[in-house]
Amino acid sequence: MDLDTELRGRKVFVTGSDGFIGxxxxxxxxxxxxxxxxxCVYNSFGSRGWLDESKTFAAAERDGQVRTVLGDVRDAEHMRTAIAGHDIVLHLAALIAIPYSYVAPRSYVETNVIGTLNVLxxxxxxxxSRMVHTSTSEVYGTPDSVPIREDHALKGQSPYSASKIAADKMAESYARSFDLPVVTLRPFNTFGPRQSARAVIPTVLSQMLAGVQNIRLGALSPQRDFTFATDTAEGFLRAAVAQVGNGEVIQLGTGRTVSIGELVDLCKAVTGSNATIETDEARIRPANSEVEILLSDPQRAKEKLGWEPAVGLEEGLKQTAxxxxxxxxxxxxLRYHT
Known part of the structure; x- marks a missing residue:
């Protein structure tokens, strides 16, 4: 697949462009x-989030290759007007922090479910010609078996994951009901530069780099499949132009899992820290809400998209640090970002 040939000049609309993956x-x-x-989500400062720090974006904006629209996916009329005339839609806008979903679940339904409906x-x-909808590995909950394949049952173990399950099913229904050429990508724990401290890797690395000797964390036993941000982005580009069926679901993961405790040791090796771990009860999920393991089977992504991760966990941690x-x-x- 030659992405330069497939994408050059194509009119692509990206929701959630101001965010980490977007x-x-x-x-x-x-x-x-x-x-x-x-x-980018509307704000009174005119901020475009992480795009304001991107030299690639700044140069393309000067050249007229990219333009910004401030808005909100919850506004159906605005989405219809903004997306008109585009050939490809990549839908990444979402509320994603799991802890905040415990205290403000309605906002997750409004953005993740109704917002997705508006974009669809x-x-x-x-x-x-193609819409790519963003899912999450959290929709599986603690799986019945690993590695997890795309047809594994979905389980809402947090309001966040429940809202994403609903959004995934809306995308599926539009493929079935209206033959909309929508593909659902399901990334596993993307990490890398620009990720906020609400996620575990920047939380650990930030504390170590700041010289903190007692690293505050929640549970250490959960295991995760970490995928570097540029690899996840590559998966979106491939899904935008690949010959796959309407309604197809494809995971983006490495097929490798590490526990949070093991991750801390890898971060120590990267930073040279000798810090110890201090359990912070505020960071521990409710018992029935914790997802104990997420481990992908990357075979479908390889077969359907020709996608394989290029950046290993250790190298990705170094780049992030x-x-x-x-x-x-x-x-x-030390501040807990929910």
Missing amino acids: SHVVDALIARGADVTAL EAARAAGV DWLEGRVDAETA
């Missing part, structure tokens, strides 16, 4: 010559 996707699209419209309707009205260096201080690093 900003990497926008950078990757620009590098392939796509004509990009980046939807807008993509349908625009007659797009390098990016965080100079951005952290002890007081901020």
Whole structure:
């Protein structure tokens, strides 16, 4: 698959462009010559989130290759107007923090479910050739068996995961009911530069880089399959142009899992820290809500997209630590970001 040929000049609309994964996707699209419209959530500061720090984005904006739209996926009329005239829609906008979903579940339904419905309707009205909807490995809950395959049963173990299950099913229903060319990508624990401290890897690395000697964490036993951000972005680009069936679900994961305790040791090796771990009860999920293991089977992504991860966990941790260096201080690093 030649992504330069497939994407050059294509009109691509990206929701959630200001976020962690979305900003990497926008950078990757620009590098392939796509004509990009980046939807960033409206705010009074005119901020485009992480795109404001991207030199790739700044150069493309000057050249007219990319433009920004401020808005909100919860606004159906605005989505219909903004998406009109585009050929491809990559839908990454979502509320994603699991702890916050315990206290504000309605906001997750409004953004993740109704917002996805609005984007599906807008993509349908625009007659797009492909919409890529973003799922999450959290929809599986603690799995019945590993590695997890795409047909594994879905289990809502948090309001966040329940909202994403509902969004996934909306995408599935539009493929079945209206023959909408929508594909669902299901990334496993993406990490890398630009990720907020609400996620475990920047939490650990930030504390270590700030010289904290007692690292505050929640449970250490859960196991996760970590995928580097540029690899996840590559998966989105491939899904945008691959010859796959409407409604197809494809995981993006490495097929390798490590526990949070093991992850801490890897972060120590990267940073040279000798810190110890201190359990912070506020960071522990409710007992029946914790997902104990997430381990993907990457075979379908390889077969359908020609996708394989290129950046290993250790190298990805080093790149993330390098990016965080100079951005952290002890007081901020110790703060629990929900």
